[in-house]
Amino acid sequence: MSDTQIQAAIDKYLQARHELLLLGEVHPSRIGGNDNIIGRIGEFIALRFLERLGQKPVRVEGSSNPGFDLIEGAIQTQVKVMTEENHTGRNVRLTEPWTQLVLIELGEHYRPTRIGLLTREQHQQSCRENPTWSASPYVKRTMLGPKGLIGRYGRVYEGSEVIV
Numbered sequence: 001m002s003d004t005q006i007q008a009a010i011d012k013y014l015q016a017r018h019e020l021l022l023l024g025e026v027h028p029s030r031i032g033g034n035d036n037i038i039g040r041i042g043e044f045i046a047l048r049f050l051e052r053l054g055q056k057p058v059r060v061e062g063s064s065n066p067g068f069d070l071i072e073g074a075i076q077t078q079v080k081v082m083t084e085e086n087h088t089g090r091n092v093r094l095t096e097p098w099t100q101l102v103l104i105e106l107g108e109h110y111r112p113t114r115i116g117l118l119t120r121e122q123h124q125q126s127c128r129e130n131p132t133w134s135a136s137p138y139v140k141r142t143m144l145g146p147k148g149l150i151g152r153y154g155r156v157y158e159g160s161e162v163i164v
Contacts, residue, residue: 091140
């Protein structure tokens, strides 16, 4: 790749980032937030995904909120995003307060490949059945597998189910 191609790709990336930040100013309830663009995109995907499930969440105001990113009445949804860039497959810990977790795996071209949904009740059940499991686990890609926390106790959406 030549320097010209590299510079063109950088220019496209910076332009897209700038456009997303501007959209965040115009539509803060849909794509607002801090400078973590992947986090903003994840919250937008989660909003649309949960709306498809019949929920009506809204983004929590502010750029950094402990415990949850979306809210609908008593449902406090924490959104976590895992990209292919994350080679360890590990994110940060689940933090209180939350009543619902949405874990989004972004695959090739940063498109959602799997979305996991876990409620607090399901997590508490998993801890009762597996006493060595953490009450505040690190969010990991393996949670989405058949033996993982969400795969066993929540629901993992794949393929056409994740189109938002």
